[in-house]
Amino acid sequence: MRNLRLKRFIANGGVVAYPTESCFGLGCDPRNFRSIKRLNFLKKRPANKNFILISSELEQNKGIVEEFNNKQIQMLYAKWPGPHTWLIRANPKCPSWLKRNGKVAVRIPDFNICQDLLSSIQMTITSTSANRTKKRPIKNYREACRHYGQDVHVVKGRIGKNKRPSQIQDFETKVIIRK
Secondary structure, three states: OOHHHHHHHHHOOOOEEEEOOOOEEEEOOOOOHHHHHHHHHHHOOOOOOOOEEEOOOHHHHEOOEOOOOHHHHHHHHOOOOOOEEEEEEEOOOOOHHHOEOOEEEEEOOOOHHHHHHHHHHOOOEEEEEOOOOOOOOOOOHHHHHHHHHHHOEEOOOOOOOOOOOOEEEEOOOOOEEEO
């Protein structure tokens, strides 16, 4: 699928499986409630569970997170790109299904396959492990195809070498939520 076609596919409610630093992930347009519902259905994931959003640059989260001054942007990028997720205060225009306690989890990955995907589609997508709830992580392309077949577009590639998911830290309080 060419990147313009892939962007249109995602923007129209499609779900994509892609390699991340530690396992295959599932992504969709976080602003499209139908695609969020579809992803939750495919994964058998509780609807009240929050998502991490990934993008190739902070600007792609306009309307989702608050705006930042230069010093705050420097603080964000001290850990980005990389396997670090910040919990950031949500913009008032942010869809309700993306925030919890007024905050949204956002990451800019440094993993080449994720960066290439995100740069090519020029949009933020959700990032949740592709495994169904309570099942083991999906570690390769063939397994992702077997799990999801024609239900999602599977991006070819190998996962990274990280053994654990990204660290999550509250941007305001600096408290580490997940190590």
